[in-house]
Amino acid sequence: MNVKDQIEARLHAAFRPEELEVENESHRHAGHAGDDGTGESHFRVRIRAAELAAMSRVDRHRAVTRALGDLVPRIHALALDIG
Structure with missing residues (x-):
């Protein structure tokens, strides 16, 4: 899987x-x-989810990074638009 x-x-x-x-x-x-x-x-990611909307900007970014786990070190640049 890519x-x-x-x-x-x-x-x-x-x-x-x-x-x-x-x-x-x-x-x-x-x-x-x-x-x-x-x-x-x-990569550029645009995500809208109720769970994320209730979080602060920093917490949203942390939650996405946690969810991506071991992919993060393999990605050089990750632009996030989270709501």
Whole structure:
């Protein structure tokens, strides 16, 4: 399973979001710092879930990072839009 699919699966399991968009932006960073050549280094996530909406911004980011677990060290850049 590729990293995008793993991100989606883990966030669905953790938060049952009303909205979830995961975009692989790695192609935009080819040749830049953090590009490991896999095409799976840069991601943008937009997630809307009731559980997250009740948290502070910092707690939302921590919760998503926890849910992604061992994927986080494999991702060079992760842009989060959480609500």
